[in-house]
Amino acid sequence: MTTTVGYVDIIARLAVSIIVSGMIGYDREHKNRPAGIKTHILVCVGACIIAMIQREIGFQAIVAAQQYPKFSGVIRADEARLIAQVVSGVGFLGAGTIIVTHHSIRGLTTAASLWATAGLGIAVGMGYYKIALISAVSVILVLTLISRIIRVNSFKKIEIKYQHKEETKEFIQEYFEKKAIKITDVNFSASKSEYDSVIYKNIYTIELPKKVSYAEIIEDISMNKNILMIQTISV
Structure with a gap:
């Protein structure tokens, strides 16, 4: 024994x-x-x-x-x-x-x-x-x-509020394509502010490549003059 x-x-x-x-x-x-x-x-x-x-x-x-x-x-x-x-x-x-x-x-x-x-x-x-x-x-x-x-590509949602719909959506789409970020789902909504201007909100569910971080995405996108707010949301 x-x-x-x-x-x-x-x-x-x-x-x-x-x-x-x-x-x-x-x-x-x-x-x-x-x-x-x-x-x-x-x-x-x-x-x-x-x-x-x-x-x-x-x-x-x-x-x-x-x-x-x-x-x-x-x-x-x-x-x-x-x-x-x-x-x-x-x-x-x-x-x-x-x-x-x-x-x-x-x-x-x-x-x-x-x-x-x-x-x-x-x-x-x-x-x-x-x-x-x-x-x-x-x-x-x-x-x-x-x-x-072990690198885990976790799914997260990014909420973006912005103005000037066509121009800003085109910028966001081009940025995601440039960084090879995969978009798995998008939710879109629009509302009026207290000054009667239209504020658009997109919630993207994305999957990142290995060399891209969420902090980098938020910093890059927030530099656009039409972006009012951007943040990550847990899935």
């Missing part, structure tokens, strides 16, 4: 946790939800770390019972209770890093990294250095390489 979690098991379990959580995170990020790939992976990796530590505690209890059979009835793996308190308590620290604004939520990845880091701290504190070291490398790779390896 194996009485420890081996290196191959640690790597395999972390790899599986990254894959399965990455699939879920990809779906969320593609739909432009606040928690994306990195957040889901970090939460899953952190939980995996805690679970492996729990396994090690159980294995140590078995070994101790075998070495000291007279005391087998009083040997307990009570360290897990302390781990549970640390894991739940670090959530308050992570919540402090989350910033909610009118159109976005920031800080979720930082909160998840804090939670995963708490798992690493528990591993080191319990003396499970192989779990801590391999897990630390996994978390660092997630934070530094995931965005470079």
